[in-house]
Amino acid sequence: MSLLTVGSVAFDAIETPFGKTDKIIGGAGTFIALSASNYIHDQRIVSVVGEDFPREMLDLLESKGVDLAGLQIKQGEKTFFWSGRYHNDMNSRDTLITELNVLEHFDPIIPEAYQGVEYLMLGNLSPQVQRQVIERLTVRPKLVAMDTMNFWMDIAMDDLKKTLSMVDVLFVNDEEARQLSGEYSLVKASKVIRSMGPHTLIIKKGEHGALLFQEDKVFFAPALPLEEVFDPTGAGDTFAGGFMGYVAATDDYSFENMKRAIIAGSALASFCVEKFGTERLQDLTREAIDQRIAQFVALTDFEMVQTV
Amino acid sequence: MSLLTVGSVAFDAIETPFGKTDKIIGGAGTFIALSASNYIHDQRIVSVVGEDFPREMLDLLESKGVDLAGLQIKQGEKTFFWSGRYHNDMNSRDTLITELNVLEHFDPIIPEAYQGVEYLMLGNLSPQVQRQVIERLTVRPKLVAMDTMNFWMDIAMDDLKKTLSMVDVLFVNDEEARQLSGEYSLVKASKVIRSMGPHTLIIKKGEHGALLFQEDKVFFAPALPLEEVFDPTGAGDTFAGGFMGYVAATDDYSFENMKRAIIAGSALASFCVEKFGTERLQDLTREAIDQRIAQFVALTDFEMVQTV
Numbered sequence: 001m002s003l004l005t006v007g008s009v010a011f012d013a014i015e016t017p018f019g020k021t022d023k024i025i026g027g028a029g030t031f032i033a034l035s036a037s038n039y040i041h042d043q044r045i046v047s048v049v050g051e052d053f054p055r056e057m058l059d060l061l062e063s064k065g066v067d068l069a070g071l072q073i074k075q076g077e078k079t080f081f082w083s084g085r086y087h088n089d090m091n092s093r094d095t096l097i098t099e100l101n102v103l104e105h106f107d108p109i110i111p112e113a114y115q116g117v118e119y120l121m122l123g124n125l126s127p128q129v130q131r132q133v134i135e136r137l138t139v140r141p142k143l144v145a146m147d148t149m150n151f152w153m154d155i156a157m158d159d160l161k162k163t164l165s166m167v168d169v170l171f172v173n174d175e176e177a178r179q180l181s182g183e184y185s186l187v188k189a190s191k192v193i194r195s196m197g198p199h200t201l202i203i204k205k206g207e208h209g210a211l212l213f214q215e216d217k218v219f220f221a222p223a224l225p226l227e228e229v230f231d232p233t234g235a236g237d238t239f240a241g242g243f244m245g246y247v248a249a250t251d252d253y254s255f256e257n258m259k260r261a262i263i264a265g266s267a268l269a270s271f272c273v274e275k276f277g278t279e280r281l282q283d284l285t286r287e288a289i290d291q292r293i294a295q296f297v298a299l300t301d302f303e304m305v306q307t308v
Numbered sequence: 309m310s311l312l313t314v315g316s317v318a319f320d321a322i323e324t325p326f327g328k329t330d331k332i333i334g335g336a337g338t339f340i341a342l343s344a345s346n347y348i349h350d351q352r353i354v355s356v357v358g359e360d361f362p363r364e365m366l367d368l369l370e371s372k373g374v375d376l377a378g379l380q381i382k383q384g385e386k387t388f389f390w391s392g393r394y395h396n397d398m399n400s401r402d403t404l405i406t407e408l409n410v411l412e413h414f415d416p417i418i419p420e421a422y423q424g425v426e427y428l429m430l431g432n433l434s435p436q437v438q439r440q441v442i443e444r445l446t447v448r449p450k451l452v453a454m455d456t457m458n459f460w461m462d463i464a465m466d467d468l469k470k471t472l473s474m475v476d477v478l479f480v481n482d483e484e485a486r487q488l489s490g491e492y493s494l495v496k497a498s499k500v501i502r503s504m505g506p507h508t509l510i511i512k513k514g515e516h517g518a519l520l521f522q523e524d525k526v527f528f529a530p531a532l533p534l535e536e537v538f539d540p541t542g543a544g545d546t547f548a549g550g551f552m553g554y555v556a557a558t559d560d561y562s563f564e565n566m567k568r569a570i571i572a573g574s575a576l577a578s579f580c581v582e583k584f585g586t587e588r589l590q591d592l593t594r595e596a597i598d599q600r601i602a603q604f605v606a607l608t609d610f611e612m613v614q615t616v
Contacts (some may be wrong), residue, residue: 003531036582057604076398088492089492092494105543123584135493140387184396184397185397185534185535185536185537186533187533187534187535187561188536195360205516208513208516208517209516209517209528209530211533217610218533218607219610220517220533220606220607220608221529221608221610222517222528225494225495225519225526225528226493226495227493227495228493228496229493230570256610259610260610260611260612263610263612293612299526299527300528300529300530302525302529302564302567302568302571304568304605305568306573
């Protein structure tokens with residue numbers, strides 16, 4: 001099986017209460033692909049960078065099995081750059097700088113060799129670009145998942161709804177689910193959102209875990225209680241990447257297997273926040289991931305007995 | 309086994325986005341005892357009401373196995389009264405009226421017949437009153453649990469710390485855990501708080517579930533995703549009551565059994581919020597509770613397999 005990720009490959013500069021970085025590698029596509037590579041070894045990416053993007057990072061992605069034929073390198077242009085500062089609670093942040101650069105006129109060209117890809121993950125991008133990708137795939141993938149943000153709900157809701165009607169799985173956080181649906185209760189919100197297209201909704205709640213909704217079924221995955229969240233940047237993309245990597249590698253998108261995929265994604269996200277940017281994701285071993293997953297199993301494991 | 313609850317038996321008047329009530333029955337002691345009665349059938353209560361408190365509610369408590377010898381009825385005085393208004397998100401509220409009345413000079417007298425009680429639940433009250441109860445029990449119960457609030461941290465922190473040093477299990481919400489410990493991370497907060505006395509800490513996170521900390525172990529219990537939270541008043545006390553009722557009835561305060569007790573408490577709390585005040589708690593059947601618990605089991609159940 002193969003997974004195609006569409007998403008930004010970018011530079012970030014991050015300030016947290018624990019420190020700040022110069023320009024480091026970020027972008028939804030980068031986090032998704034790095035995370036998914038722990039499960040799926042045939043990956044493709046459609047994205048764009050400028051000539052300022054370091055060759056070493058591309059080599060790293062290739063070494064993890066990510067085919068870069070769909071990564072456009074624009075000579076004379078600069079890579080997308082985002083800079084932000086986290087508040088003391090690490091749950092909210094201010095955007096300091098957004099330089100779209102190469103993303104401003106991004107045309108998501110699909111290499112011919114990518115046609116027939118079985119799994120598609122659309123990272124946060126304009127809903128129009130996301131839709132173009134779906135339309136340019138001559139065979140619809142088995143499962144199409146997308147992430148989006150409040151930003152697109154604010155400025156491009158109609159476009160977003162068009163794209164939503166074409167996908168199977170949507171990732172949003174709790175506030176975005178409320179904004180998109182107009183419902184405060186997440187149970188009600190999930191019904192409204194699933195009536196817009198996706199049969200499956202995954203609501204990311206950060207330190208409070210994640211909810212998976214499909215038909216009349218619901219699954220609640222915890223987040224691992226951590227001593228310290230060093231940098232939350234990319235945690236949501238890492239979660240989605242782990243999820244789609246797991247689903248694609250097992251070639252099983254049943255509800256039962258999606259639960260496992262969410263645990264895999266949660267485990268990977270719990271690593272992501274331990275260091276700045278993608279640093280912690282670059283050298284994970286299967287053993288470390290499996291140990292982390294065992295912690296998730298222990299965290300929610302209980303057995304009711306009929307003693308009273 | 310027997311459970312002694314100390315806590316207010318009171319009147320509440322509640323406004324929510326869904327409606328408002330006149331004076332209805334409330335109070336931490338009431339919610340705890342009603343909730344616990346679903347598991348433990350030998351209960352005692354130490355509390356105080358005025359002569360205005362309705363006999364029918366006392367009859368109801370007695371019919372549920374709650375001995376009322378420790379419930380003082382003050383002639384010529386009025387019952388504690390609290391009135392509050394919930395905001396649209398149902399997660400925050402304003403207190404409109406607090407009339408201490410009989411609670412102002414509450415002397416928690418322990419009937420002789422209550423000595424030797426095995427389990428003690430101290431509902432939210434002044435830390436001084438909570439401590440008096442512990443000191444007046446000639447034999448220390450097997451397990452002493454207490455609930456408290458930010459209010460006491462604001463005005464009586466030293467007193468609170470004295471009482472904390474004498475208990476086994478503490479219930480607080482996430483904001484209170486942060487205030488009490490001075491740590492934002494709940495993992496760090498739990499270490500600080502457990503160094504103050506309680507070997508076990510239960511952090512209530514409302515719609516985000518609950519965390520149980522003991523030694524190096526942690527358990528994460530979900531909250532049931534609900535279509536509608538009609539009235540959250542008493543949900544925390546119902547949770548604590550279900551927990552202590554389960555622990556006392558099984559006479560088992562191992563970590564493994566505390567996990568089950570938290571699920572039992574969470575299930576009972578999920579009923580509590582469906583109607584105003586104690587209404588939904590008054591006529592629960594074991595079958596309804598067991599069905600709700602089965603929903604909790606399904607909600608977090610997953611099995612990792614080694615397929616990738």
